[in-house]
Amino acid sequence: MVVLTQSAPSAERLRVVDGFLAEAWADLARHDERLRPLAVEVRFDRGVAHLSGEVADPTELRLVRELVGRLAGVLGVWCRVTVGGRTPVVVDLGCGATKQWPGNLGLDIYPAPGVNAVADLSGSLPLADDSVDVFFAVHILEHLIDFLPLLDECHRALRPGGVLHVMSPWWRHVNAVADPTHVRLLDVQTFKGICGQRPPGAPRWYPLHAACDGASIFADLTPLPSDAPPPPPTHLARFFD
Structure with missing residues (x-):
């Protein structure tokens, strides 16, 4: 085969x-x-x-x-x-010593030069509701056995119109399995489920963009209000099978 x-x-x-x-x-x-x-x-x-x-x-x-x-x-x-x-509030999740942009608020479970606050990303984030404009989750989700609680926390903390930027190794690339601390495999289609197939009452997301370059997957998600309808199939078809 x-x-x-x-x-x-x-x-x-x-x-x-x-x-x-x-x-x-x-x-x-x-x-x-x-x-x-x-x-x-x-x-x-x-x-x-x-x-x-x-x-x-x-x-x-x-x-x-x-x-x-x-x-x-x-x-x-x-x-x-x-x-x-108003300058946007940008939060780097699991940033370690390196932030995506200088001036971002860095959250990580371990202290490091780039970390502004120590936080367990598998639990509650030390952020108020509707207080963040942009989240970066770059090479983070693959390290969490269950990353949906983190996405729910980002949904809670994002202002209306805010964006969660995700970047993770693509499941078919060697980078996805070469690191023994990776516990989840992701694909662009993973975000189809996050945006369109969550149970009633769960926080919903609207995909602004989703793509794969053969090594990494990317997703830009914005939160939907609890009473908003899910993204229409015509929009989901732009990114997902």
């Missing part, structure tokens, strides 16, 4: 793809009059779009996120944009 797997892109291909994405975004920004007045910088790094700058209101940020995410080759849209003069 032959098993076909998706190969991870080389560093050179990722560099070339980043160049293509930068050119495509610059062309779109020049020709879309909605984007011209917005002071948002978009930088591409290994297929991930990094947004920074400032907008007047959340609708402008949603517009930029959506348009960037439509570009072929974008794996995720990571955002640190000031909205209405």
